């Protein structure tokens with residue numbers, strides 16, 4: 001079988017859905033030589049492998065082969081090893097039993113109720129970000145809304161100061177590049193380690209402040225969290241904050257932007273929402289299915305297993321493609337149609353099983369608030385320029401979203 005990921009490499013970066021359909025049809029559990037990984041694209045397989053404990057989320061040893069370039073390689077390798085120690089402590093990259101304990105503790109601190117309490121704050125933020133914009137103006141909604149809102153929200157939720165948003169976002173961006181880049185230079189490794197240590201130092205001082213004087217924020221709740229006789233160590237709280245900050249904003253930016261884009265590109269669907277605001281929750285779910293903010297979850301095989309007639313061996317890398325699963329015609333009729341009235345078909349934008357997204361409530365709250373407020377203010381808005389995507393394999397990210405605001 002030809003390497004389908006190599007064949008469709010450029011489409012996968014910007015408009016992956018037609019390629020996903022071809023790959024799913026020809027070879028739903030596909031070995032790619034160029035990716036050195038399996039690519040799983042059928043809904044049924046992705047959903048079941050996400051719950052399969054024969055697969056691991058550990059990232060240990062996954063980065064050293066990406067390091068190349070000129071410069072101090074020994075130093076870069078030592079720095080890379082330090083980054084890997086940090087990553088190994090992140091909930092997202094931890095298998096049971098360590099995962100079970102950490103997840104129990106975060107679930108005590110990060111509850112649906114704590115997110116609900118944030119609803120008026122999110123509404124106020126959205127109103128404040130939209131306030132300076134005028135009807136008739138052409139604006140970039142990435143810059144004005146989809147990028148700043150999630151950073152501010154997660155920073156607030158954690159308990160950090162508003163003046164620190166930008167620095168935190170810069171550090172977190174470096175870490176995201178480290179995780180996503182195909183090649184790592186000694187310079188980018190040094191920058192990523194500096195950013196990780198910058199974030200750790202920042203959250204360390206916030207932790208000390210909250211230890212002295214607890215507030216109504218996640219940092220204070222993490223310090224108090226107890227589950228089955230266990231509490232979080234200081235180093236675990238730092239790892240959790242770094243992960244929550246990173247996981248909590250870029251994906252939500254994509255969610256908000258992809259949703260606004262889908263509504264603008266489907267005016268007859270968005271007018272249904274204007275006329276029937278009770279459809280809002282369905283719209284939120286349809287956006288998550290139609291243009292999933294995060295496309296791929298990575299695993300490695302611990303124990304041999306059979307999927308779709310293929311044998312996956314210990315050590316094999318596996319890409320579980322949520323983006324393809326959420327467009328699988330076997331699960332969703334007419335999957336390429338954006339339909340605001342679609343009934344939930346168990347889409348999997350937030351994963352499944354033990355690693356199911358901790359922040360799904362928060363992401364949904366932000367997107368729901370944006371879609372409702374935007375359509376109330378400017379229901380007849382139009383795209384002012386073709387949308388431009390940032391070429392990435394794992395995320396659906398827009399560069400700009402230029403819109404003419406029309407009431």
Ligand code: HEM
Nearest residue numbers: 091092247248251252255293297350351355357358359363
């Ligand atoms: C639309 C926005 C979001 C999307 C699409 C998304 C997607 C995901 C996915 C797919 C996973 C599972 C990954 C896997 O199985 O390998 C995950 C896990 C996670 N997400 Fe999200 N996420 C979003 C927003 C958030 C927010 C707002 C936060 C925090 C404030 C967050 C925190 C986490 C954490 C901590 C995990 C790891 C859970 C674990 O391993 O037990 N996410 N997310």
